Amino acid sequence: MTSTPATVGTRGTHPGPRGAAGTVPAAPAAPAAPARRRHRGPSASQWAAVGFAAPLLVYLVVFYAYPLWRNIDLSVHDYTIRAFVQGNAEFVGFENYAEVFSSSTFPTALVNTVLFTFVSIVFQFAAGLALAVFFRSGFRLSSTLRAMFLVPWLLPLIVSASTWSWMLNSDNGIVNSVLGAFGLEQINWLTSPDTALLSVTIANIWLGIPFNLVILYSGLQNIPGEVYEASSLDGAGPWRQFWSITFPLLRPVSLITLLLGLIYTLKVVDVIWIMTTGGPGDASTTFAIWSYREAFGTGQPDFSPAAAVGNILILIALVFGFLHLQLQRRQEAS
Template structure:
């Protein structure tokens, strides 16, 4: 069967086009231009997040800064004619006799709480890593402090540490130890709120660290066992190094949360006696709502200092994370 000249010409031209395409150098295709419809779709998906950030983060932060640089009394707050005073309230905060005590208490409350929360949470996570009977039930029981409302937990600790009728003093007296004024003594008030906060934060560390442990391959532990590594050596050479990224974010989140703890301290000691257990967060709350004469501007100034401290630790974490990725 013979082919027509037209068919032969069409076939040859198609073969030429294919040859030219195969001979052309392969390279990245030019990026597709986004059409207006896709751009509007992207804006629609991002709009709820942008609105959320503006309403619940950007505006409150702006409002807090605005409060701190104006002299807001109750009358000025209602009428909206507060006088601009610049950084005068910040200077008053730094010059206050309560500032050094609140700063030291904040540092002690934060770092002691985080150190014990992380250590105990990590120990429990490693303990629960090995499956055994009732493991799930026990893990669920450790989550109870995390699930309870903070006002309930703080009230429970206030009752247990009560000087006259608290269960802790009753147990101590059965061992011949005299009465301890946990919540009213200058020597024990800060220790009491730290103990309560440690108890509240252990479940969070347990959950996050336990999840991180599940991502460590079991083959590493099997190989280490065959090489004769003890359980302690496996922890220091395998578990702890591989858990470092999870530990970093756990400590950062715990630090940010602990810096702003108010309810536990306020319910248990209201920052007293005196300023013995007053932190920066409690001081800010007391200035704004804890007295009969709200001082919104000093409260906002102290709150902005807390935000600045949290930002510093956040940037330190990002810097260390970047160095770890580059190394």
């Protein structure tokens, strides 16, 4: 996050840490601005600053920019395993991209990515918001229970994904057993093309609820209690309070949460790969999974189209990323 990270980052993954990363950052720039105006020219302190930042600058160039550049390089050449070893891949320009766009997997991956991302974040958000409002009302054990809600988020993704695989197993899974007790027929959750995407989406929603709960709960904490007191004096019930106070006041935090959720869900590989490897066929293949499968998932690595798909994915993530930065900047201004 997914720890993400969230975070989080993260983690997930994983993702809270990821959320924190998204919400803390821009603050530091503020105190820097006036001081910068005072010192002009490269002073001794400026050299010290560069010295302290140097490891990071080197790190970003060597371990971020260079791999990303190699990735672009991969996508405009025709890299086979042999060319990879010998280093004489043929330059093909945008051919790999053209191939990706005209591939029969492309429309499926597009639809799956949209469905997976959209359904995941809508349900994560709705559940996270409902729980945040519920936990805010404060009752016996509420803080303990809220802490326990974080558990799914800190488990390694492979652990949660394999647990879900076993729970959704056609013959021996607990889910089918419970459904069977209600007289329903066996569902081949992970092996039927009709339900594979649904299954990984359900698991991913479960993984994302803690992240949404944490961020939205902290957003709720910032709404002053007096607002609620005043409105209950006016006779507003809880439902009314939610729609006329909580929801509008939580709008900025909600937007950030949704956008971060979107960016992180686009990237998801682990959960889907471990549960279905994108199958059966392409039934649960998203762009991230497609890229991973082409490069590493089969015995025949095909790096060039994989890199092309990856770069398309970066572009999509960046569009929403910039939207997120824009929103955040506007919030700081207001």
